[in-house]
Amino acid sequence: MINRNPQLNENGALQHLLTTEGLPLSMLLHILDSAESFVGVTERDVKKIPLLRGKSIFNLFFESSTRTRTTFEIAAKRLSADVINLNIAVSAQSKGEALLDTVDNLSAMNADMFVVRHAQSGAAHLIAKHVRSGIHVINAGDGSHAHxxxxxxxxxxxxxxxxxxxxxxxxxxxxxxxxxxxxxxxxxxxxxxxxxxxxxxxxxxxxxxxxxxxxxxxxxxxxxxxxxxxxxxxxxxxxxxxxxxxxxxxxxxxxxxxxxxxxxxxxxxxxxxxxxxxxxxxxxxxxxxxxxxxxILPQVTFGIAVRMAVMSILTGNQA
Amino acid sequence: MINRNPQLNENGALQHLLTTEGLPLSMLLHILDSAESFVGVTERDVKKIPLLRGKSIFNLFFESSTRTRTTFEIAAKRLSADVINLNIAVSAQSKGEALLDTVDNLSAMNADMFVVRHAQSGAAHLIAKHVRSGIHVINAGDGSHAHxxxxxxxxxxxxxxxxxxxxxxxxxxxxxxxxxxxxxxxxxxxxxxxxxxxxxxxxxxxxxxxxxxxxxxxxxxxxxxxxxxxxxxxxxxxxxxxxxxxxxxxxxxxxxxxxxxxxxxxxxxxxxxxxxxxxxxxxxxxxxxxxxxxxILPQVTFGIAVRMAVMSILTGNQA
Amino acid sequence: MINRNPQLNENGALQHLLTTEGLPLSMLLHILDSAESFVGVTERDVKKIPLLRGKSIFNLFFESSTRTRTTFEIAAKRLSADVINLNIAVSAQSKGEALLDTVDNLSAMNADMFVVRHAQSGAAHLIAKHVRSGIHVINAGDGSHAHxxxxxxxxxxxxxxxxxxxxxxxxxxxxxxxxxxxxxxxxxxxxxxxxxxxxxxxxxxxxxxxxxxxxxxxxxxxxxxxxxxxxxxxxxxxxxxxxxxxxxxxxxxxxxxxxxxxxxxxxxxxxxxxxxxxxxxxxxxxxxxxxxxxxILPQVTFGIAVRMAVMSILTGNQA
CATH class of the missing domain: 3.40.50.1370 (Aspartate/ornithine carbamoyltransferase)
Structure with missing residues (x-):
């Protein structure tokens, strides 16, 4: 069987979230159902659970977006992950380092997840294909392709x-x-x-x-x-x-x-x-x-829960 | 009775710290007294207490000030809060997003506190009036008005x-x-x-x-x-x-x-x-x-303790 | 006896890591041996140990380098330290604040460690000489001098x-x-x-x-x-x-x-x-x-472990 969807592994489990195109109904519903439980977490007095403790999540923003970066940063912190923000436009890329070299480097630092924003369509796919098994990629917007x-x-x-x-x-x-x-x-x-x-x-x-x-x-x-x-x-x-x-x-x-x-x-x-x-x-x-x-504002609130759900499903620690 | 001071609720409890003008003597002394105990925390080997664990504090800097932002970031981290730094000058604002839309958005992410720096006098007041009950605003400097x-x-x-x-x-x-x-x-x-x-x-x-x-x-x-x-x-x-x-x-x-x-x-x-x-x-x-x-340097040291005191009083978790 | 090496205290213990020049063989081997144990930490499912909990580490980058900053940020976070990133080129320095005034300020905030990157050779040494005992300096690259x-x-x-x-x-x-x-x-x-x-x-x-x-x-x-x-x-x-x-x-x-x-x-x-x-x-x-x-990629992986080792030796909490 040819695995036509690079987001899923051979067992149909979510490895990356790159696009909603071709995402099976069952997976969509699984994410939505998981998010329900995280809405509860964001409403608690202590908005933090230790699900991703000791995980390293990199916000890899090749295109600046404080707002979107913030939603992923909060989601990751509420899951107790270590979050590293990288605004690549102003740093390594200007030194001529290629996209995949940057990714290889961060992967070698034992990254667990990349949240990728890029002005070019397909960037997140490219990274997902490139990283070794066990590292997950979330597309946080690539060109005019997907979000x-x-x-x-x-x-x-x-x-x-x-x-x-x-x-x-x-x-x-x-x-x-x-x-x-x-x-x-x-x-x-x-x-x-x-x-x-x-x-x-x-x-x-x-x-x-x-x-x-x-x-x-x-x-x-x-x-x-x-x-x-x-x-x-x-x-x-x-x-x-x-x-x-x-x-x-x-x-x-x-x-x-x-x-x-x-x-x-x-x-x-x-x-x-x-x-x-x-x-x-x-x-x-x-x-x-x-x-x-x-x-419009409830969308924002639910957005944190949905991102927490995606992150926890990807790392396979979903309770 | 008309509540003339937007910083206090009807019971006289501090909801926001916007200005020292009109702040009652008892409240000033309460903050100073609380800060005394936090001086001790900053001198300990493990400079961290779990008072604000699971709280989300946003450093909302519309005017760049690494130094001031750092004092609030340290204070919040030593209280175990999750801190998100937003330098709005270079991001959302340049997309034309209005001040209050930004605040509404971050509030919808279940923010607990905004630390606001803005070049315009009154910005922190405007935000404090706008946010829903339970979200606290600290003025970290607004125009030539207050700090x-x-x-x-x-x-x-x-x-x-x-x-x-x-x-x-x-x-x-x-x-x-x-x-x-x-x-x-x-x-x-x-x-x-x-x-x-x-x-x-x-x-x-x-x-x-x-x-x-x-x-x-x-x-x-x-x-x-x-x-x-x-x-x-x-x-x-x-x-x-x-x-x-x-x-x-x-x-x-x-x-x-x-x-x-x-x-x-x-x-x-x-x-x-x-x-x-x-x-x-x-x-x-x-x-x-x-x-x-x-x-001059003791001022800086005490500044961290004072900010920890204000943050903990505002969130009502003051021990 | 004249202490010719500003990195070591009178007992030969490492106070700062400024250069490999003059670093005794025993100290080099001690760092490499310590790093071995931290390689294990970076390979675990939960890549985090509480060794530097409650410590405040400042990434003081006067020269921009997202890549190098990231390695230190990850190392510090995996040791559970609080990390503050300061890109000084764009902030205090442009307000004319002198290098040592910046350092004095951050020290007064009860800093435990400075990771310093500077375009001028000798900057990290200058800071190390200046800070009070108990604050440690790591040179993350100074001019064409040392890394x-x-x-x-x-x-x-x-x-x-x-x-x-x-x-x-x-x-x-x-x-x-x-x-x-x-x-x-x-x-x-x-x-x-x-x-x-x-x-x-x-x-x-x-x-x-x-x-x-x-x-x-x-x-x-x-x-x-x-x-x-x-x-x-x-x-x-x-x-x-x-x-x-x-x-x-x-x-x-x-x-x-x-x-x-x-x-x-x-x-x-x-x-x-x-x-x-x-x-x-x-x-x-x-x-x-x-x-x-x-x-080349194993170098990056080992780099995190080595930085964790240096940080933990410096703070004297090395297990």
Whole structure:
């Protein structure tokens, strides 16, 4: 049997978390179920358990992201691991050291896990293929390819508020073209059995043949939001707004920014999600971001638990 | 009853440490007394107690200050807390994320405490008003407004060497105008009952109507230092020296730099303090900085104990 | 008796690790023997022992080196110490605070150990002379002077693979002139009794009168590598390649780059070492770097154990 999924070993156990694409339903559910127990840990007075004591986890950020790094750092510390932050952009890489030499070096220091953020798609896969057995890699975002822990925390959030995936209409709204988050969300939603996943975006912000991912395409919010249960907003990267893809932030907000008015087109009990950080007044209005239907901050809370779950499953110490 | 002090809850317990202004005498003394016990911890062979185990403390530095960040990081680690350093200037903020969105995010990660440094006066207050009950904010310096832990460690140092506040003449010397340290010192000294607080500075470095704070104003070191028990030097910011407020560093040193000669005008047992880092040869001569009357390094030592005390009082775990 | 070695106290106990020069044979062997036991710790499931619990170790890096900082950070964390990273280039120093004022400050925070990296030769010595008894300094590289922990891990690696120093031919190859690593290696090899230490380099990359260090000088790889047991490659600094000392990286590789062909001139069981990060295709060919005779990654692994050994010997808690 050819092992087509580099994330799983021959027994189907999770070795790395690189993408939600091809992750079996049972594994998705296992991660979500594990995360439930970690939500409890993060709410305790002493938010710390000794599960990963003596493990060395490296936050290997080739692309700067204090926010994402922080979520992994907290998750690891609450599991009692030793965490080492490496911002490679400003150090070894500037000395010309190659990516895999850096990884080999840190592996030789008896690393247990790498949390990798990189501007290039495929970087985490490359590292995962390279490291020796027993070292685990978590993709914390690679180029426009994947951001699986973000998608998993989104799934966790949806399940918390909607309980069942099998009767949902979910809309992903915004810059699908450049979004690793959107890709990872679509794969996870599909595997979890969501019958209708929509993407809503201007043509210039949609990948070619996006329909092949099994989604329904809308260019118009009025139509796309109709009867939707879950709205997953995407962050509009500032750098995109200056490019040829978009006329202006104001123009974008007018057509695709989520306002209370547009939200009223969805189901009355629809939830609003955003991976953060938000551009208020660009892709989302503050009234919605801070409104009753927003679950944006719970997403963050669940994100810590989901990362703790992934880390503990990977190290095989899951209680 | 209107709760006019955002630092205290309705029972008068400390919720945040934002400023020494309006902090009741009993609370000041409670912090100083608690710090006494933590001085012992920092002198032990194993400088660590499990008081804040499992707590998540975020050093939220919107203005870079390795030195101040280090004091809080050490204090937190010696209390066994998990510490996360965030230098926001170089990350989220540059993505356009607003201050309060950042705080909301970190709060959603189940933060217990924020140590906030910000170039704008009022930033720590803004955050304290915003966070939910149970999350504590320590102001580690906001603009030219306040730096309460510095003032508290100064008070601790004075008490250690002078025992009683009620018969002291204290002079604060230097750039009062831009100094958050001076403001916090004046409020604390006044509340603790120091009968005579003097400020000594050129007119261009004094706030308008500074007398309203209850201090005596001197423009001349010879007069201002006469019979003084405590000299609190201020750091002259380099950026001020280039401005219109001052002719030159040399000129400043001639008139306001503390030399052995000028120090001899104070009481023979007067102590010399400085919040650091010092500009030797500008506001203070090395002979004085390293001299017998200097208590500048003990200030640093006590600073760790004072921060441990504040952190433990805030989290309500004070033994 | 005059204590000529600032690293040792009057009883010959190690107080600081500043250089391998003048370090007695017994002390070298004590460090290597201690490191043996720590190799075991780094291979355990829980890679952590409580030896330095409650100790405060400061990584004081005045010159940026994520890689070296990481090795010390991991070593300290696996000993359960509290570690504080300070990148001084970007903070206090830019406020004009002098080196020794910074050190005094951190010492006043009850520091136990400073790991110092500085672009200027002698910086670690200066700090070691300055700090009070009980605070230990490890030189993590100062200018072109010394890098003792690198040399010690190299000795550990040689002993592991060659067992005995007394019948070895060791060649150090590359930019001897600017290399603190080479200086520290030569002193350690000589003290450990290696009968023949060679240096191989173009004349422009050799210090004047290098023979005085007791080494044999070669300008030609064919002659220099003959019958050698250990090849210690040096990193060619990028900045050197642009200077007048070298025609080009390609030219350098042709004459001094280690290829399989050149390696075949050494003994068949010779080992190849490199302190990293490597410039593949400049001082070393990938076929050799990743080849059977390379012990470059084991060097990294042993480096953690050696640093743990040094830290634990210094704090006098060595079990």
């Amino acid at each position: 699986p822990t973000q998608a998993l925390l989104d799934m966790f959030t949806i399940r918390r508020y909607k309980h069942d995936f099998h009767n949902l209409r979910v809309a992903i709204i915004g810059d699908i073209l450049h979004s690793r988050v959107a890709r990872s969300q679509i794969h996870a939603l599909t595997t979890l059995g969501v019958p209708e996943v929509r993407v809503i975006a201007p043509k210039t912000l949609l990948p070619k043949m996006v329909e092949r991912l099994g989604v329904h395409v809308y260019h118009d919010m009025a139509k796309g939001l109709k009867d939707v249960d879950v709205l997953m907003m995407l962050r509009l990267q500032n750098e995109r707004m200056k490019g040829a893809n978009l006329p202006s932030a104001e123009e974008y907000f007018k057509y695709y920014g989520l306002t209370a008015e547009k939200l009223s087109l969805a189901r009355r009990d629809a939830i609003v999600m955003h991976p953060g950080p938000m551009n208020r007044g660009v892709e989302i209005d503050s009234a919605v971001a801070d409104g009753k239907q927003s679950v | 309460p832990t510095q003032a508290l460690l100064d008070m601790f140092t004075i008490r250690r060497y002078k025992h009683d506040f009620h018969n002291l003449r204290v002079a604060i010397i230097g750039d009062i105008l831009h100094s958050r340290v001076a403001r916090s010192q004046i409020h604390a000294l006044t509340t603790l009952g120091v009968p005579e607080v003097r400020v000594i500075a050129p007119k261009t470095l004094l706030p308008k109507m500074v007398e309203r704070l209850g201090v005596h104003v001197y423009h001349d070191m010879a007069k201002g230092l006469k019979d003084v028990d405590v000299l609190m030097m201020l750091r002259l910011q380099n950026e001020r020296m280039k401005g219109a407020n001052l002719p030159s560093a040399e000129e400043y040193f001639k008139y306001y730099g503390l030399t052995a000669e000028k120090l001899s005008l104070a009481r023979r047992d007067a102590i010399v303090m400085h919040p650091g880092p010092m500009n030797r040869g500008v506001e203070i001569d090395s002979a004085v900085a390293d001299g017998k009357q200097s208590v | 003792p922990t690198q040399a010690l891990l190299d000795m550990f690696t040689i002993r592991r693979y060659k067992h005995d120093f007394h019948n070895l031919r060791v060649a150090i190859i590359g930019d001897i002139l600017h290399s603190r690593v080479a200086r520290s290696q030569i002193h350690a090899l000589t003290t450990l009794g290696v009968p023949e230490v060679r240096v191989i380099a173009p004349k422009t990359l050799l210090p004047k009168m290098v023979e005085r260090l007791g080494v044999h000088v070669y300008h030609d790889m064919a002659k220099g590598l003959k019958d050698v047991d250990v090849l210690m490659m040096l990193r060619l600094q990028n900045e050197r390649m642009k200077g007048a000392n070298l025609p080009s990286a390609e030219e350098y590789f042709k004459y001094y780059g280690l290829t399989a062909e050149k390696l075949s001139l050494a003994r068949r069981d010779a080992i190849v070492m490199h302190p990293g990060p490597m410039n593949r295709g400049v001082e070393i060919d990938s076929a050799v770097a990743d080849g059977k005779q390379s012990v």
